[in-house]
Amino acid sequence: MQKLKLSTRPERQRRVLAVHDISCVGRCSLTVALPVLSAMGFETSILPTSILSTHTGGFEGYTCRDLAEDMPPIAAHWRALGLRFDAIFTGWMGTHRHIEHLFGLLDAFSDGAKLIVDPVMGDNGRLYATLDDAYVAAMRALSARADLLLPNITEAALLTGVDYPFPGYDEAWVVDMLRRLNALGRGAAVLTGVSLAPGRIGAASLNGDELIYCDDAYVPGMWHGAGDVFASVLTGEVLRDRPLSHALDTAVGFTARCIRRTRDAGTDERLGLQFETGLVELSNRY
Numbered sequence: 212m213q214k215l216k217l218s219t220r221p222e223r224q225r226r227v228l229a230v231h232d233i234s235c236v237g238r239c240s241l242t243v244a245l246p247v248l249s250a251m252g253f254e255t256s257i258l259p260t261s262i263l264s265t266h267t268g269g270f271e272g273y274t275c276r277d278l279a280e281d282m283p284p285i286a287a288h289w290r291a292l293g294l295r296f297d298a299i300f301t302g303w304m305g306t307h308r309h310i311e312h313l314f315g316l317l318d319a320f321s322d323g324a325k326l327i328v329d330p331v332m333g334d335n336g337r338l339y340a341t342l343d344d345a346y347v348a349a350m351r352a353l354s355a356r357a358d359l360l361l362p363n364i365t366e367a368a369l370l371t372g373v374d375y376p377f378p379g380y381d382e383a384w385v386v387d388m389l390r391r392l393n394a395l396g397r398g399a400a401v402l403t404g405v406s407l408a409p410g411r412i413g414a415a416s417l418n419g420d421e422l423i424y425c426d427d428a429y430v431p432g433m434w435h436g437a438g439d440v441f442a443s444v445l446t447g448e449v450l451r452d453r454p455l456s457h458a459l460d461t462a463v464g465f466t467a468r469c470i471r472r473t474r475d476a477g478t479d480e481r482l483g484l485q486f487e488t489g490l491v492e493l494s495n496r497y
Contacts, residue, residue, distance in 0.1 A: 214293035226254045231302035233259045234266035238483025239436035244443045250490040251447035252497045260309045268435045269481045282312040298325040307349035328357040329442045333365040336375040358398035389417045413463045425459040427467035436483035441466040
């Protein structure tokens with residue numbers, strides 16, 4: 212098999228592998244990551260973990276085809292082609308089997324590649340109904356290899372074995388959780404969905420012992436896919452070697468504008484965020 216000719220120039224276009232599900236309707240996962248990262252100037256390859264008629268948030272009767280067994284042969288074909296990635300960006304896996312297959316892919320392609328993990332597995336203090344303790348354990352092992360880890364508060368609690376902070380938390384709790392997450396992975400952690408003031412919501416990270424926190428006005432509603440928009444923009448900013456404080460500010464601001472645009476349109480929230488008209492904003496940055 213003839214191998215691919217890949218550029219070795221320092222200014223070459225970087226290549227990102229996005230490993231998420233495909234929800235055919237309802238903008239989330241790969242239907243967000245692919246256009247966002249492409250608009251930010253990255254060659255974006257995809258590895259679907261499953262394909263669904265819609266995402267699972269608020270829809271009934273959706274179809275789902277598990278693609279776990281397709282992951283190893285796809286990776287084997289890529290190895291034969293001599294393909295390389297600058298980053299691997301993971302989201303919804305589905306079962307612990309998907310994560311186990313992903314470890315093989317990481318072993319094959321992790322040379323020089325950053326691993327960005329969005330450990331999608333719960334919200335509002337609860338593990339998603341289709342997941343179990345084996346999944347949490349597998350995700351914890353995957354997170355230990357992450358150069359950038361992006362959990363929400365529920366996922367952070369599951370990964371670290373800390374009780375969910377009901378009924379609330381303060382800045383000291385956020386700092387302590389970020390330290391635990393930094394100790395779990397091999398790089399930086401960003402805690403998402405953090406609110407440190409009434410009517411505000413954003414994301415937090417640590418620079419040494421200093422808390423980095425960026426937020427925007429909270430808009431009531433169920434904004435499906437908002438986490439995927441945020442994670443995709445943040446991934447692109449980090450891969451552009453932007454300081455984490457700058458990357459957080461960009462990702463929080465972009466996501467907030469998408470939420471407001473979606474609210475103002477008055478369409479069904481299950482269709483996800485109207486991010487498409489913002490892609491010009493992202494592409495013009497580079």
